Amino acid sequence: MNRVAALLVCVVLAGCNSVSSEGPLAGAIDGDAGRSSAELGRKNAAVFDLVDIDSRSARLVSDYVSTALNRRFGIGGGVGRVVIGVGDALRVTIFEAGSDGLFSTAQSKQVSLDIVVQPDGTAAIPYAGSVRFAGKTLEQARKAVLAALATKAVEPDVIVTSTGTASRTVTVSGAVGRPSLVPLDLTSEKITQVIAKAGGPVTQPYETSVTLVRGNKIGTALLKSIVEHPSEDIYVQPGDQVFLVRDPRTFTLMGSVKGDGRLEFGANDLNLLEAVALGHGATDESSNAQGFFLFRYEEPDIVRSLLGPARFQALLQKGMAPDSKGRYPIVYRFDMSHPDSLIVGQTFPVKSRDVIYVSRHPSVDIRKFLTLVGSPLGIASQGASTAANLGQ
Template identity: 30%
Template sequence: MSRALSTRRACLRLLALGGSALLAGCAALPEAGPSTGAVINSGAAAKTPAGDAGYNFMTLTEDTARALNQASGDGAAAAALSAFAALPSALPLGRIGIGDLLHVTLWEPNPAGTTLLSPPGLDVSLRVDPSGMVELPYVGALAVAGRTPLSVERTIMAVLAGQGHNIQAAVLDAQAVSGTVIVQGEANRPGAYPLTAGAQSLLDLIALAGGSRLADYDTIVRVSRGGARAQAPLSCITGNSALDIPIAPGDAVLLLPRRLEFYAFGAVNHPGLFPYDSANISLVEALADIYGLQDNLAAPRGVFIYRRQAGAAQSVYQLDLSQAEGFFIADLFVVRPGDVIYVSDAPVADVSKVLQTISGISGVAGIPRNFGAPY
């Protein structure tokens, strides 16, 4: 045996011993997050009384993906309905309000014909003051805010009943300032809009204001009334007629940009923060946005979606892309704004890290790709 061959074998023995030591210390290798087993085991522990993982765990199938999508949609609509229902009650349309300009006419009929009270008659315009009152000649101070013009007419005629022969009154809300609604924000034509019998719903008002400059899914509609406010995505309102609530005089509607994102971490080709720029984004679309999984590091069965929902338990969903139907399930599952997509490392990735370390020390080149070496 030549001296060169003996030296080479000795070096290989040292390399093997070093590799064994490094493999024994795999737990100390750098990782992007928990392993597949750690996430699954913690999810299983959370189902037991002693578990403290703090989240629900579910493996995704076609049936569970459909059920989760339906539950998420119903929850958003229910939350929006609850928020709008909590708004204080408001005066219905057709009531006199503070700031309105009333046009009042009085006249007295007689057997010989219609004669005005005093030529050329009483015909006045009165602005409703902040206390909801007007000062009408022959009548005095009169509370009118919150009342209909017909109700005010009857009160005037009752007060004047003893001062003439069948005195009549006509009240017109000529300038119903209180019957307008303010639209602001991302509307194409923001401003004050009068409410009419044919345009009283939230979507009617948004249409009068030219709609939103942003896409429906990218717009939040906030309604303010009497010091309280409620909001919902415009796409949620247009998709559910029960959310197209009646608008009341004095309401303010603000259209806001809805800045939404989802996140990706772990063994993916493009980790980071991504805009949620569609009404719905499937997991297949989200995976395409992040350029898929790193084929030399990722565990195909270790695709997890972390989700936190208001008023509900935090959850983790597992997708197994090692199964043939995995991408069909991913196409059914809808990623929600705020979701975190995490892909764990495959066990062989630890071997890759060890081999890379050995390679850096020993100068060994050419690590086989099927051992997980990133080239």
Template identity: 30%
Template sequence: MGALALLAGCGLPRSGPTRGEIFNGSVLREGDAFVLVVTDRVNAIASVAPALGFSSEFRDAGLVGSDIISPGDVLGLTIWENVSDGLLVPTGQNATVLEEVQVDGQGFIYVPYAGRIRAAGNTPERVRQIITDRLGDQTPDPQVQVRRVAGDGATVSVVGAVGAQGIYAIERPTRTLSQMLARAGGVAVDPEIARVTVTRGGHTGSVWFEDLYEPGHDIALRNNDRVIVEADTRAFTAIGATGAQSRVNFESQSISAIEAIAQVGGLNPSLADPEGVFVLRNEPEEIAEQLTGQDLVGTQRIVYLLDLTRPNGLFFARDFAVRDGDTIYVTEAPFTRINKAVSALTGTLGGVNAVSSAAQQIAGN
């Protein structure tokens, strides 16, 4: 047994640190990590994950009209005057036509005798009213028609994992995010892990695709909004005595420790210690303070211990939410190290016996 103990303590191959070595890394001993046994209380605090959703700047924006003029659009104007010597209408004619009046980069157009008029952000009907009012001070009862010659008005770009990427006009059937995504052919990835991000000016917000259809999550679109749809990029890493050691992408919006272990083939039945399932995570200051009951500064290293052999241990693991960037590590059972020591010892003795037999045969010859 002394030889076994010596070998077990030597540098035999293993998948990682033992349970005792991880506890030695606790702040209570010689390390800088907090090691916490998972309970219902720990789950209630640690399972709070950042929720996706749009800020009030997005949610409070009302629906825009379906014919809003934008910078760069080209308008056509027709003006009728009820006098023979009008301001704009040539002698002998009853109307004048301004075929192409482009909205400048600042959103304005210039109309003779009416001056500089803000067109961007207004509908053609509103621009007609403004021109009519200004000309009405100089010619009796002018009649004005405003039409869009070129340009799509307010537009949105939709890219990423959608049926048809492109630039789409905000029209009456596509004034909200969910409607616009439907216009773009829907999402081209699993809807459960489809993430929709909207960039508006210097602000960005994201939401899960499925949540768009919950009350209060859909938003009205604005000119030049940029919409990107992509598959969830969150992942966790599983190492140690698991069925497979790899980096695993999330397959749903939330995943428990039990589900994460199952995704990598479960615990290795010939190696794993069910008392030593650890989840390594960096927790923000406010969460760490709630977990430890201490005043802390900055992000803290937290090691969560899931002991599957404890009463309710499997329930604790089922309720423990894995987060993006987590590392799940399963320690080897103590008997595994003994088996390795025995194998190393018997293998060494077998090698010595083989060399001895070969030497005796040489001597006999």
């Protein structure tokens, strides 16, 4: 190496870090991963971990994305036993064998009574008094009325039917045709059925998010995923709240790409390769093929599965914190220098609000620095050549 080249190596090692940059290098992201604020020497720095994506990890993430509601609530075998509740409307029909009974006449041996279950769970039946209905099935209610009339009516028989289910409703609101309280039938109903009862969605399934609130549990999935994956079409329960929101899915593309910015999916699905292609691909002269990153707040179950319980707990102790929805920061790295990355990239789903960052090659900063210091010395061209060799 001649004297000029030696000089260039020295100044590169001494000063290239002072060149203004456009986002972190791949090595900087790798170096910060898994380190606490104290280890990084930066107060309140975000603690995250880095996961190299291969076929296994890509499949794990993809499988979880398509089963978000089922994992959160479970599909089970329906909602179990359906019982009468406060506010429900019932029709109690009483039959008697003789024409001289309490409820029969020469013209009719039956009478129908329309009742509403009161706040204390009971309803009044003539000659039987208050009968408890709340918490009973229709058959149990029938037997309760029959027992109350056994010593009063003439060989009575009873039929109890439901005419209104005020206690069995689901709130469906947001981007639907008719936001409303949807009454549930006595059979189990799924989330798409109550959405249909509320007039159906008013936007495309791939840009409609469905949020189900049940007690202190909240789950969100795309309507498209619910339609395409039967296990996601879970059974609703009385008191559930279903919210539909039009949410055009977008992601942010940054770094060494030809077209960065916030971009819309514009389709049902989007994988990593398609997302980069929407930005017209990476720049050949400056991108680092080993430095394609996707930044995301990820579901805790996925993070635990990818990192393992021990690593996950260690990061929590270092200060890794969830966002408002309980998701944890994770960075996925794709090595596009390997041929199978073109296969893996097709199976890895991009989610709304993801940030995809293509890091620049280290030689880019070296070239910038050498151009900066070399021009006054008349050695810019040799500096560029040396930078190319150093970047290899």
